[in-house]
Amino acid sequence: MRFETLAIHRGQEPDESTGAVTVPVYQTSTYQQDGVGKPRGFEYSRTGNPTRAALETALAALEGGRHGLAFSSGVAASCAVLETLKAGDHVVAGDDLYGGTYRIFEKVYAKWGLKTTYVAADDPGAFRRAIQANTRLLWLETPTNPLLRVADVRAVARVAAEARVPLAVDNTFASPYFQRPLELGASIVVHSTTKYLAGHSDVIGGAVVTSDRRIWEAVKFHQNAAGAVPGPWDCWLVLRGLKTLAVRMREHESNALHLARRLLKHPKVAAVHYPGLPGDKGHRTAKRQMSGFGGMISVELAGGPKAVHRFFSRMRLFILAESLGGVESLVCYPPAMTHGSLPREERLRRGIKDDLVRLSVGLENKQDLWDDLKQALGG
Numbered sequence: 246m247r248f249e250t251l252a253i254h255r256g257q258e259p260d261e262s263t264g265a266v267t268v269p270v271y272q273t274s275t276y277q278q279d280g281v282g283k284p285r286g287f288e289y290s291r292t293g294n295p296t297r298a299a300l301e302t303a304l305a306a307l308e309g310g311r312h313g314l315a316f317s318s319g320v321a322a323s324c325a326v327l328e329t330l331k332a333g334d335h336v337v338a339g340d341d342l343y344g345g346t347y348r349i350f351e352k353v354y355a356k357w358g359l360k361t362t363y364v365a366a367d368d369p370g371a372f373r374r375a376i377q378a379n380t381r382l383l384w385l386e387t388p389t390n391p392l393l394r395v396a397d398v399r400a401v402a403r404v405a406a407e408a409r410v411p412l413a414v415d416n417t418f419a420s421p422y423f424q425r426p427l428e429l430g431a432s433i434v435v436h437s438t439t440k441y442l443a444g445h446s447d448v449i450g451g452a453v454v455t456s457d458r459r460i461w462e463a464v465k466f467h468q469n470a471a472g473a474v475p476g477p478w479d480c481w482l483v484l485r486g487l488k489t490l491a492v493r494m495r496e497h498e499s500n501a502l503h504l505a506r507r508l509l510k511h512p513k514v515a516a517v518h519y520p521g522l523p524g525d526k527g528h529r530t531a532k533r534q535m536s537g538f539g540g541m542i543s544v545e546l547a548g549g550p551k552a553v554h555r556f557f558s559r560m561r562l563f564i565l566a567e568s569l570g571g572v573e574s575l576v577c578y579p580p581a582m583t584h585g586s587l588p589r590e591e592r593l594r595r596g597i598k599d600d601l602v603r604l605s606v607g608l609e610n611k612q613d614l615w616d617d618l619k620q621a622l623g624g
């Protein structure tokens with residue numbers, strides 16, 4: 246079965262006892278057992294829940310993986326992967342990361358003796374050079390946040406294979422509709438399902454997908470032992486979102502391409518970062534490993550802090566908010582919002598300038614979106 250079909254049917258067969266076409270919300274904490282030591286498949290909802298199981302099956306299918314695990318947030322999913330490591334281990338990570346992921350590495354795990362080296366995500370050689378005897382994991386995001394740089398997943402997966410360590414890819418920005426890292430050689434996919442997968446800005450969730458049984462068992466152990474599991478309602482919302490992922494992603498991309506082309510020609514815009522533009526640095530790699538370029542754009546405004554302030558104060562349709570991947574268009578200011586936890590020097594070193602704005606292009610009418618950007622830019 247192909248993607249659109251899997252998204253609607255895999256893990257979501259009609260309910261056996263009632264015939265309900267939609268997977269029910271199994272709002273229960275525990276399950277009757279037929280006898281001591283004879284559960285019917287579920288024992289306790291931290292360990293497993295039928296609504297969550299449906300979501301985990303669907304997510305694995307969409308990523309082309311064998312095993313899926315759902316979490317209460319994207320950061321909880323990331324933590325569960327890092328929990329497979331131990332004190333003294335070393336991670337090499339791409340440097341243009343979600344701010345919260347950087348915070349996990351530096352403020353949560355560093356004090357437990359996990360060391361992370363950051364390298365340019367779009368330079369596979371830099372990953373190789375940063376590997377040490379104690380390196381146990383490579384980690385990257387692509388397209389990156391907020392600069393939309395493109396990492397060559399196949400090339401970094403080869404580096405990981407040579408070093409005999411797993412590569413984890415945060416696939417939140419592309420979604421499995423446009424990019425499937427496991428098929429490109431990665432061992433682990435991480436998601437914030439809060440974004441495109443759920444797609445309606447109404448739930449927080451995360452996921453890990455892998456085909457490696459040992460990794461799955463280790464992450465699953467942590468999921469149950471530490472318990473950052475999503476409730477059944479949240480799983481249900483993500484499942485509902487998944488069904489329309491394909492149609493939504495096609496339209497997100499079409500709208501983003503429309504805006505990126507126009508922004509590129511606008512005199513008040515200094516630079517546009519969108520891998521779908523032929524002149525973009527990551528375009529060739531993106532074309533090789535993705536089937537589309539997604540709905541995220543970042544833009545450097547011309548005219549300094551005043552222009553940035555004016556742009557945000559004039560915006561009418563785009564909503565100023567963190568997050569991305571919902572049906573409504575959002576705009577954010579990474580230096581103060583998503584990447585506010587990075588020191589300014591660190592931000593600038595990574596190319597996140599003070600005049601950078603990030604757009605999550607939604608599903609509104611293209612012309613309405615452009616009209617709003619145009620009037621906010623002034624001209």
Ligand SMILES: *Cc1c(COP(=O)(O)O)cnc(C)c1O
Nearest residue numbers: 318319320343415417437439450
């Ligand atoms: C939002 C996000 C996360 C964190 O996910 P939450 O659901 O907010 O915990 C991780 N990675 C990327 C790329 C994100 O955009």
